[in-house]
Structures are given as structure tokens and as C-alpha cells.
Amino acid sequence: MSEKFIKRENASEESAAMRPAVNVVEDATGITLYADLPGVPKEKLSIHVEGDNLILEGELEINSPPNMEAIHAEVDLSRYRRVFTLSRELDGDKVSAGFRHGVLELRIPKAEHAQPRRIVVQAT
Amino acid sequence: MHYRGIFPRDLFSELERLQREFDGSPSIRGAAPGYPAMNVGTTPKSVEVYAFAPGMTPEEFDVQVENGVLTISGECKDIVPPEGATIHIGEHFSGRFRRVVSLPDDIEPNSTTASYRDGVLHVCVARREAAQSRRISVQ
Incomplete structure (x- = not known):
């Protein structure tokens, strides 16, 4: 058996998680992050900022019948986790979030001092 | 690890995955099993199919059962960034996506239900009564 497989089996709770697909878009006033977290109800979603890190976590809740026998599984872990490093100009205290149909939309604004300013070029 | 218990990663699929990973010539359709990811399970009364397709609305799915085959298709719209934004x-x-599952012979296609919750499409196809095992009482 390969090392990878053994590692996976012995992996701590921390690493046994799926990595959600994301889209990250930046505009002049901030960053918008979209994360795919299908199967996660709103109550099982957690977003927190620790220092420079933005941590996304979610637990799946699929109410399958108790007597069901799995015959094919592509989603075989019960949680998602992904960590991003926020750069200094982003304001981690002002993150806002929306969650709909398994897609998380996070808005991280740029700090006041990092907002774009138009510099008027003076004619001399 | 409740969910893992329901869908255990069996040894054969793990070996298959490892083989795919180490194979020098991957399939022309790529190594990924396709979108959306799917889980399939059975109970004595039904076949349960879960498709992980977030960001859709129920109307955007096309779910069909025909000749013992379940087809799930639809189109996932792109997230359009505002003008001047950088991706x-x-x-x-x-x-567009399309995935197909062959169903067992004993299904009742007319009593198929589908629901969409938290980004997961759940299709439940009923199985015929006759196929369900019955306990025979011994006289």
C-alpha cells in the first residue's frame, strides 16, 4: 500500500477534509470569494479569521436513509476545510457572508488606507 | 465521521484511484470522475442518488429516467465578475454537465422523486415491491 494511503487512513481529523473549489475576484474596494460547499447546511458552516488566516470549514449533512447501502461514492469525507492567507490591506474585521444553495459568498473589503485614491496630476 | 460510515471508501475504488493516478496516459476526458460528483446507494425499497451541484436552482436541472438509466443534466452558470475586476x-x-447512472432492473420509474437542498440534488427511484425480500413465516 502506498505511503499516501496509509497517511490518509491515519490522518488526524484536521487533514481528513475535502478542499472546496473557490473563485476569488478582486475589484478596487475588496475581494469577493465564492466557495462550493454542497451538502453543508448553514448551521454547519464556520468562517473565522485568525491573525492573517481566513479559515473556511463546513460539515456535510446528507440525510440518507439509515438502511442505505453505499454502492458508489465520490464524496466520501464528511467535511470541507480550506485556509487562505489575507494580505495586510484586507480588513479581516469587516468580512460579510452570504450562503445559498451550497455556495458561500464572502466579501472582504480593503482597509480604508488601501482604498484607491485618484491622484490629480497638476499641470506645471 | 458519520458520513464516512455511510459511504466507506472501499479498497477496490482506492486501488482504482491509485492506478489512475500512476497511469502515465490518463483518459482523454481527464482523471476527474466528472461534474457533478455523485454518490449512489440502495435500500430494499429505493435507489438513492446524490449529485453535488451547488449554486443551481431546482428548475435548472433536467432529471430523466429512461430505459433503466437515470440522466442528470443541466447548466451551471458562470460567476460573472464585475467590470474591471481581476479573477x-x-x-x-x-x-453544461451530464451524468448517467444505470439503475437496477427492478425499478419503478414512475415513482421517482427529486429534491434540491444545500446544493445537493437528491433523486430517489423506487424499486418494485416484488423485488423486496419478504420474511416467510415458518408454520
């Missing part, structure tokens, strides 16, 4: 990471699937 740093673009992993979200967009475009």
Missing part, C-alpha cells in the same frame, strides 16, 4: 482563482465549474 485570481477560478475553480468553480461552469457550463
Whole structure:
């Protein structure tokens, strides 16, 4: 058996998680992050900022019948986790979030001092 | 690890995955099993199919059972960034998708139900009574 497989089996709770697909878009006033977290109800979603890190976590809740026998599984872990490093100009205290149909939309604004300013070029 | 218990990663699929990973010539359709990811399970009374397709609305799915085959298709719209914005990471699937599951012989296609919750499409196809095992009482 390969090392990878053994590692996976012995992996701590921390690493046994799926990595959600994301889209990250930046505009002049901030960053918008979209994360795919299908199967996660709103109550099982957690977003927190620790220092420079933005941590996304979610637990799946699929109410399958108790007597069901799995015959094919592509989603075989019960949680998602992904960590991003926020750069200094982003304001981690002002993150806002929306969650709909398994897609998380996070808005991280740029700090006041990092907002774009138009510099008027003076004619001399 | 409740969910893992329901869908255990069996040894054969793990070996298959390892083989795919080490194979020098991957399939022309790529190594990924396709979008959306799917789980399939059975109970004595039904076949349960779960498709992980976030960001859709129920109307955007086309679910059909025909000749013992379940087809799930639809189109996942792209997230359109506002003008002047920069895309740093673009992993979200967009475009048309179609996945097919062969069903067992004993299904009752007319009593198929589908629901969409938290980004997961759940299709439940009933199985015929006759196929369900009955306990025979011994006289």
C-alpha cells in the first residue's frame, strides 16, 4: 500500500477534509470569494479569521436513509476545510457572508488606507 | 465521521484511484470522475442518488429516467465578475454537465422523486415491491 494511503487512513481529523473549489475576484474596494460547499447546511458552516488566516470549514449533512447501502461514492469525507492567507490591506474585521444553495459568498473589503485614491496630476 | 460510515471508501475504488493516478496516459476526458460528483446507494425499497451541484436552482436541472438509466443534466452558470475586476482563482465549474447512472432492473420509474437542498440534488427511484425480500413465516 502506498505511503499516501496509509497517511490518509491515519490522518488526524484536521487533514481528513475535502478542499472546496473557490473563485476569488478582486475589484478596487475588496475581494469577493465564492466557495462550493454542497451538502453543508448553514448551521454547519464556520468562517473565522485568525491573525492573517481566513479559515473556511463546513460539515456535510446528507440525510440518507439509515438502511442505505453505499454502492458508489465520490464524496466520501464528511467535511470541507480550506485556509487562505489575507494580505495586510484586507480588513479581516469587516468580512460579510452570504450562503445559498451550497455556495458561500464572502466579501472582504480593503482597509480604508488601501482604498484607491485618484491622484490629480497638476499641470506645471 | 458519520458520513464516512455511510459511504466507506472501499479498497477496490482506492486501488482504482491509485492506478489512475500512476497511469502515465490518463483518459482523454481527464482523471476527474466528472461534474457533478455523485454518490449512489440502495435500500430494499429505493435507489438513492446524490449529485453535488451547488449554486443551481431546482428548475435548472433536467432529471430523466429512461430505459433503466437515470440522466442528470443541466447548466451551471458562470460567476460573472464585475467590470474591471481581476479573477485570481477560478475553480468553480461552469457550463453544461451530464451524468448517467444505470439503475437496477427492478425499478419503478414512475415513482421517482427529486429534491434540491444545500446544493445537493437528491433523486430517489423506487424499486418494485416484488423485488423486496419478504420474511416467510415458518408454520
